[in-house]
Amino acid sequence: MEAQRVGPVRQHVIVPRRDLARFGQLAGAEVHDVAEFLPRSFRQLPGFNGWLNLRRPVPPLRGWIVQQIVKLAAAARSEADVVLLVDSDIEFVRPFGIDHFQRDGVACFYRKPGEIDDRLPRHVLWHQVARKLLGLPPAAPPFTDYVCWPAPWDPRIVRELLRRVESVSGRPWATTIGAQLHFSEEILYGVFVDEVLGAPATAYATDDMRCLGYSAEVPLDAHGLDELLDRIAPGDIAVMISAKSGTPLPLRRAALAARFPAGDRRVTD
Template structure:
């Protein structure tokens, strides 16, 4: 049987969302699955409420080199080996996903943000077939209409020592994604070989970066899928990305769109959807 682990970087402002996610992992994942919650040291006591036989709470500092230090009196971190630019939260979270996955002894790692909730059972085999892990991939999706995605592709290709090529590029970004830890370790080793620096220094120095895109480009363009993965364009997660709050009717309409293969839903934390509204609608959906 394939070994599955779930990773969620989180922090205090997202605690209630993360607690809901965690309950859904315990409800819908096999009992063999461990949920790894990775949080800042200052939030360990809060998240320790979720600790249990299937839950591990990690201080994010355990996955970062000593050169990455907190800036006194702020919530920011800086890499002393490359202090400019300072590490932004968005980049740090992506670095943590890479670092934690690279350390795990698992066949499949599922990366799950706090604003996702599982609504159906899932197993390692949901994301693994014939010994290879599922790669979310939408061909020819990224072009001038998505300038941020273009920058992510170009950054990934530079870090991996690949020519920039010409768009359209595939899209590897979704709300619920699976990684093969072996391939993550290979990708990070490639970044270090190409840049001549530790991968945390190379990635942390980026102004524009997507961990999903780095992994996807590595699997696709360096290793050559499908030898190391099988590609699919179904995200398996019904997502609301808009940064506008949903009311009761809006959440109900959104959840009406959950497809037969979706195992999770995502209502972006940035939408500001009230927690009671969200919880009531999801309770109705899952019974």
């Protein structure tokens, strides 16, 4: 995505050190080395998508877990009113601004009650881990879904959340989260807001992601992409087609460009 830098909006791109030069060509973006957001005790394992935490070497940290630690660290460091987490398989297709993700000083909070049950065993595990990290009593499904594309967070809440994890575990939050085999940063944030903070943090709750999503691990062809894009809602500002689907990038870009001219995709005040 090419995003204009308008008013108070700032775009941060976090990539591995080997990709800094490539992404440094993005106009208006601040490009960061992923290591800036990790403790010094974290060491990347050569030839493997994983890391080692010298403070707790076992188990090694999978790349998926480290990615989530980076998101939490980057959001906690921000002084913005709202941070919008955007993975690389999300593309903005319509103009948007801060009003989409903040109302009366409260960050938008995505929640969809009753969506998670035994049909989604990984999501159930994520909830159980989140409750343990936050020192909450065990609970049984159904659970609320908090996984959102893109994900709006309040950095002040993230900082409070991480302090809670450290208070419960008695260890640095990155070490505690890095020791988990199953973890979702968005479930952790959602459970914290819903069950620890409550009102007023939940005052702007919604079940609308404003994003058309495709998460199946089955590739889309041109016809499938057209059918998918036919379902975009008037209020959607983005499209998420999971990289795990194997949908060819050139095909995806062509379909989006045909529906949404690049000149219409911008961040607004």
